[in-house]
Amino acid sequence: MESVDVLALLHLVPEILFVLEKTPEKGWVISFITPSVKRLGFTPASLRQKPFISLFSKESQKVLDQTLRAFKGREMKLGLRVHLKRRDGKTVPATLGMALVATATPRAYGVLTLLSQLSVVDRILNQIDVGVLLVDQRLRARYANRYVRRLFSSNGLPVQLPDYLKQVIQEYIKEKDSRENLEIHTPDGRVLGLSLYPLKSTRNGRRPEWVMILKDITEKKMIQETLVRLDRFSSFGILASGLAHEIKNPLAGMRLIAQNLMRSLEGKPRDSVERMIRQIDRIDHLIKQFFSFVKPKVQQLRDVSLPQVWEELLPLVQERVTKNKVELRVSLDPSHVIRVDVNHIQQILLNLVLNALDAMPRGGTLTLRSEQVQRQFPDRPEQEWIRIVVEDTGYGMDPEQLDKIFVPFFTTKSSGTGLGLYIVHQLVQENKGYIFVESEKGKGTRFELLFPRSKGGD
Ligand code: ADP
Ligand code: MG
16 A cells, blocks of 8 residues: 555545455454544554454354355455444444455455445345346346345355356347346246346447346246146036036936836846946946035144154055155154144145155155245235145156146046046145146156144144
8 A cells, every 4th residue: 555646545435445464363454444444433543453353243243254264265255244333332234345365464355335325226126026137248247136146045246147047148138129027947946037128338338238137936937827727627627516416316317217117127137227226326426426525624623743644644555665666755844733634634645645656666766855934925924834745756747747637537547536636636725725746757746735834833
């Protein structure tokens, strides 16, 4: 800092610039700091040779201490959110950026920006529930609001755009035109909604930058897809139950006639009529069963712990598991207690597990796990959820097949009924849960159930 001119200039910057040195006795100490530190109530002279972390609040000290301890070689830390301690003891939020260099005495150069100095726009953009990102022509992030930083789990700037996103955007920005409502599928199975707008350069012919608006729409998509499926099949359900109703009356008539016929055939061979009556009774039984599927009723809501359910289920499937050489991976947490009808949850899981086993005739892995998740469904914002995942590495399904699986009587198996998933769906709904499914032909299938976490259980 020999140049007087530079020093004079430094008086003007609102940010707090600093140089640190690592000393054996006191760790990282301040060897230079700009006069702007007066904003915190200190004079530069009073801070010289003081430990750097003494500028920060307790919480920030912990984070910084770790960062500084872990440092070796050469690195940049940018956009760390910290709290500075003013001389009067109050804390103020700031962002910290610094470059650390290991020389004979390790040094750091950096800047602290008080958030109160950041633009109002930035503060507003950090409050909203969509991502706002500014990128340059080479797809480097120039600005990212909090939503984006969270989405790409980055502590601060510079946000690194993931490669899949770069690839997609690269295509679009060639056309130099805005694009809206693009859907991007991330490698980890999420769906991002994306709109792109070019910011036309005004000054000295700079290349345009792009504003990107991003939103994670995974949940929305899932619900939408389920709703579409549900809609289609609920009209099917109504149709089918209407039809069943129409069949019942003529069937009762037929049975009556057949019985009269029986009587009038006293003493003559009449086993064909007997057979007819048996067939009529079979249809009648089927229809009765169908009605009981259409309206499953919750019998008794109870707090049910998932490992218990599995304990009772395992004996029912163990033989098939062994026979199919399927590896079981079960991790159900005893603290995951859901409020459902215990018979229903058993039937749901049994059906999903049996289907998974059917899909792996020559072995594979069946995963059953539970986790607590946060989901914001518009009608039940406060609810906590337990997610149960039933996943197989079996033959999977293509999209057309996937579309039909909840439709009653849809089956691809020679001895299937096609009622399993239909019932599962009904039961999940009856117990106020949600069911989602993803599948890929040749790879496997994953069912996800969401049930309300019991308030009593912990
Ligand atoms: P069923 O098992 O009697 O065929 P379901 O309603 O249980 O009837 O399932 C309907 C169809 O959905 C199955 O025939 C199969 O094609 C498909 N299916 C269900 N679960 C899976 C799975 N885990 N893997 C692959 N396909 C599945
Ligand atoms: Mg089945």
